Amino acid sequence: MTFPLPIVTDSIGNLYVGAIWSSNVSRRTPDGTTVQVMDATGDGVHPLDYTCGIAVDANDNVHVLGSDGVFQLDPGGTVTRFVPFKPLACGLGVAIDIKPGSGSNPVNLRSRGVVPTAILGSSSLRVDQIDVDTLAFGPAHAAPAHDPGNAVTRAAHTQDVNADGFPDLMIHFAVQETGITCGDTGASLSGALHSGTTFEGTDTITPLGCK
Ligand SMILES: [Ca+2]
Numbered sequence: 001m002t003f004p005l006p007i008v009t010d011s012i013g014n015l016y017v018g019a020i021w022s023s024n025v026s027r028r029t030p031d032g033t034t035v036q037v038m039d040a041t042g043d044g045v046h047p048l049d050y051t052c053g054i055a056v057d058a059n060d061n062v063h064v065l066g067s068d069g070v071f072q073l074d075p076g077g078t079v080t081r082f083v084p085f086k087p088l089a090c091g092l093g094v095a096i097d098i099k100p101g102s103g104s105n106p107v108n109l110r111s112r113g114v115v116p117t118a119i120l121g122s123s124s125l126r127v128d129q130i131d132v133d134t135l136a137f138g139p140a141h142a143a144p145a146h147d148p149g150n151a152v153t154r155a156a157h158t159q160d161v162n163a164d165g166f167p168d169l170m171i172h173f174a175v176q177e178t179g180i181t182c183g184d185t186g187a188s189l190s191g192a193l194h195s196g197t198t199f200e201g202t203d204t205i206t207p208l209g210c211k
Helices: none
Strands: 015-019 024-028 034-038 053-056 062-065 069-073 079-084 096-098 106-108 114-119 130-137 157-159 168-174 186-193 198-204 206-208
Touching: 015 053, 034 069, 096 198, 114 130, 114 186, 130 168
Parallel strands: 106 206
Antiparallel strands: 015 024, 024 034, 053 062, 062 069, 069 079, 096 114, 114 168, 130 186, 157 168, 186 198
């Protein structure tokens, strides 16, 4: 079980814990027995993709929020209901850092070079789950720059750029493909995890080369 969510309890002392990444929910009974009550297959029709939240109501029904909707489990652990619902952010507003190490993040719009950008990993974002092919940066949704002859832009790589112990994903975007213009004060990066869950992050920029 990786990245567990906060534990919730029902009226007879069962503990429920959902795991975000491994997309499952387990129950630990008062006698110490742990059983998995839901896995990534969800109710068999709607998969549980990325466990976003879990709650127990007054009747001891368990409600599990996935990235596609809410499953209701009865106290026996059987899914009795599924309500389609797309959470706007399933913990996936991500932090990005354009030009790590720079405060003002200058981007020379006349440059033929690249903008290095980091997606910051955290306890709720493992950057190895990111599908690099989905990344899109700036108003023109630039794809990551892939220059087979350039060791810097050759590929996305992980690196702990902010030294917080969580690996970050470093990627580069060709300035001329970003669509950033002189009036822009920020730029966004969007993408998806391999599971299909989408995310977005924004950082400030200072356009240069405008006069
Ligand atoms: Ca980090």
